[in-house]
Amino acid sequence: MNKIKVYLISCFSVALSLTAVSTHAATVSEDITLETTSGSNITMLASSEFDSFTVNNNSFTFTLSGTQTVSLRDSDAKVLKTNVDGVTGSCDGSNSSITLQASKASSFEITIEGSACSSGGGGGGSYTSGGGGGGGSTSSTQTTTQTTTQTTTPTPAPAPAPSPYLEGAPPPPTGLESSAPVIAPSPVNLPPVPNFPGILNLTRGLGLGSTGDDVTALQQALKSMPELYPEGIVSGRFGSLTKAAVARFQMKYGLVSSVSDPGYGYVGPKTRAKLQEVFGSGAVSITPAPVVSAVGAALSRELSLGASGDDVTKLQAFLAADPSLYPEGKVTGYYGSLTVAAVRRFQAQHGISQVGRVGPQTLAKLNEVMGQGTTVPVPQVPPPQSQGDEATRAALQNQINDLQALINSLTQQVQSAQ
Structure with missing residues (x-):
């Protein structure tokens, strides 16, 4: 059996007798005794599994996931309490023990109580975190403490209002919709944008793989906005x-609302017209997108590396709304390493164990x-172009050419599939 001593309020990750089983999980291969400055001995039993844990002055914090469990034993039979209600400890007269399960919570803080849960002439019993008590005793008076758990049924979220999103685009994800009124926008003159005649x-x-002077002109224009x-x-x-x-x-100018929208990241007719409007005149006056308050729960399931979906x-x-949390700001619908890092920053900001899950x-x-108070921009339909100048007519002709090219491509695909 190994013994690890911890002095004062120190935090560390146990490396002794741990076998890594995944990126963030570890398994204890033999019993490990942790000794605090107060002289209490806590034994973590073999086969315990966890993502991470820290040791404080008189407490331990464990982070669990999946089907992981951690078994703890105190040879002084002191009460082992946890911050999670409903976790039952046991006493057998000489030892006290408690088992933590990921199915009950993902984070547990274990505190060593000063009193023993059983004394005198033996006897056994149990105690429940949040309620205290339990254990055998030689006293002729027995006190039973009951724990009452009150269950609150959440109020169903109101039905969403009709989506004001751009026709053909998917509605905003469930949880970001609200029956709150949409705030009417007002025109705002933005600062002048550098003029790029090209x-x-x-x-x-233009899309992935395109090359040429027009791609260079596009990159030069986009570069002016870091x-x-x-x-x-x-x-x-x-x-x-x-x-x-x-x-x-x-996304900024309301041409798409999510990564799944048609034309996302592709310079088609609408995107080209907006690029020419913004970068071709040297100044732009637009109507900002209205905002809808995000009310109620926005996420309904746990997420981790490899997850995908709305x-x-x-x-x-x-997360991308706060550059200090997610400086890359990539909204892809895939939970990759950058999202893991952003979630860890969010967890650190709110005092949660930084596991990235x-x-x-x-x-x-x-x-x-x-x-x-989180706000979600609602994309606006781009204002109709003036029909009175030659540039607009040229833009419309370009749109017609692109649509014709698309029709030809689809026709060839249908013919080849027959």
Whole structure:
């Protein structure tokens, strides 16, 4: 058996007798005794599994996930209490023990009580965290403490209002909708944007793999807005960084609302017209998108590395609103390493164990924060272009050409499939 001494309020990760089983999990291969400065001995039994744990002055904090369990034993038979209600400890006269299960919570804080749960002439018993008591005793008077758990049924969320999103785009994810009225926007004059005459020469659709002077003009224009194109690489080739910059431009000006929208990251007719409007004149006056308050729970399940779906998209969009949490700001709908790092920063900000996984405690905090004044932009349909000048007619002709090219491509695909 190994013994680990901890002095004062120290925090560390146990490396002795632990066998890694995944990126964040560890298994105890033999009993380990932890001794605090108060002289209490706590034994963590072999086969215990956890993601991480820290040791404090007179308490231990464990983080669990999946089917993990941790078994603890105190040879002084002192009461082992946890912050999670309903976790039952036991006494057999000479030892006290408690088992932590990930099915009950993802984070447990174990405190060593000063009194023994059993004394004198033996006897056994149990005690429940949150309620105290339990254990055998030689006293002729027995006191029973009852724990009453009150269950509160949440009020169902109100039915969502009709979606004001751009026609053809999917509605916002469940939880971000609200019956609250949409705040009417008012026109705002934005600061002048540098003029890029070359952007007016865009006459074709641009996507991954495109090359040419028009791609160079596109990259130069996007580079002038670091929040859209922080890398600022002007290569004349439309790569993944350029696609991400185009997607941010589309999100900013309400051309798309999510990664699943048609045309996301592609310079088609609408995106080209908006690029020419913004970068071709040197100034732009637009109507900002209205906002809808995010009321109620926004996420409904736990999330971890490899997860995907609309709830991951919602999580990423929320985290991206704070650059200190998610500086990359990538909203892909896939829970990758960048999202893990962003969730860890959120957990650190709110005093939660930094495991990078959205477990029960993190899920509750996210829903709490996302329900307090978070705003979601509602994309606007781009204003109709004036028909009175030659540039507008040229833009319309470009749209017709692109649509014709798309029809031809689809016709060829249908013919080849027959």
